[in-house]
Amino acid sequence: MSAVEVMRLPLTVDLSGFVALLQRLEVPYRVSEESGEQVLWVPGAQLAEQVRGLYERFPEGDPHFQLQHEAPPQAPRPGFIAQLNASRITSLVLLATLVVAVLTNLGDNFSTIRWFSFQDFQIQGDYIYFTPLAESLAAGQWWRLVSPMLIHFGILHLAMNAMWFWELGRRIEARQGGLMLLALTLGFSLVSDVAQYFTSGASLFGGLSGVLYGLLGHCWVFQRLAPCPAYRLPPGVMAMMLIWLLVCLSGLITALGFGAIANGAHVGGLVAGCATGLVGGALARLRR
Structure with missing residues (x-):
């Protein structure tokens, strides 16, 4: 050169x-x-x-x-309370998730779960009967479009999703603000829930994993277009998550008896996250 x-x-x-x-x-x-x-x-x-x-x-x-x-002075690492204060929306979403986990007894209290599920339902004997979504929406229950992200089935399900939301949510809140994180969280929840509904039909599903794939895709594409320290994920994270997605899509997890996986929610969230990362990264690149 x-x-x-x-x-x-x-x-x-x-x-x-x-x-x-x-x-x-x-x-x-x-x-x-x-x-x-x-x-x-x-x-x-x-x-x-x-x-x-x-x-x-x-x-x-x-x-x-x-x-x-x-030799710039090394800034002291903020304490846990300071991190919570700096990541208020991230903390509020996780607090709401924990409250719902307690109210639903981690997926065992169906009488409470039915208020957060995508479709209302009734259990009669060994059968579960779902109310058509249109009826619930006509009754003003619009929160059902996003509330399934707060439902978790088991402590491991809750712990893994909470850990990843804390990791990714804080990054986005620090880079683009709390309101943007809230909008992305609700938007990814809506897209992933609708994708799961059209994939599996009437069924009981929940968890933050669809939102997490959305946040992951957002950070990944945004970083490639407009590199920034906040969105620089540890090496191998994206590859690991994509491999896990492919394993789930293969049906292996379900075949091993670990329960049904909301693959539609995962794919829907990831596609939506890549789309928002593309738009946000392109705009940030233009501003630079």
Whole structure:
């Protein structure tokens, strides 16, 4: 790649501080003297544009600039209460999930579950009879479109979903705000519930996993379009979640006797999350 001229400055301008900054940032550069001027070169036009912008922000003439930026003080890690305060929507969603888990006795109290399920139902003997969704919506029970995300069947189901929502929800709340996280959570719940309903028909399902796949897809696509530290997931997380999705789709988990998996909700949430990540990442990239 050929060298590109970044800027020409008089020989009287002291570039030593800026050159030291480029060295710390590991930016390849070269300074030459031509016709009584000093010329700064870097490889590539895109890097040249970035270095010009960096020089415009450089506090020229500040002798303490090097010392202030050489070793920034390590910020203390916030405590648990501070993390809760900084992630209020994430915490509220998890609190609501825990309350519903207690009220439903982790899926054993069907008289309470029926108020949060996608369709109302009655149990008579060994049979469960579902009320048509249209009747429930006509009666004003619109919360059923999103409330299944609060239902969990067993402590392991609850613990795994809560852990991942805490991990992904805080990232989105820190990067895009609590209102955006709430909108995404409700939107992914709606899409995943409807997808599961059309996949399996009248059935009893619940959990945050559809929402989690939505949040995961959102972070993944957003990060690829507009990289940011908040959405940089640990290596292998996306691959692991996709492998788990394929294993569930294969029917192996159900065949082993671990219960039915809401595959429609998982796929619906993931597709919706990739779509919102595409839009959000594209807009963030344009703003940059």
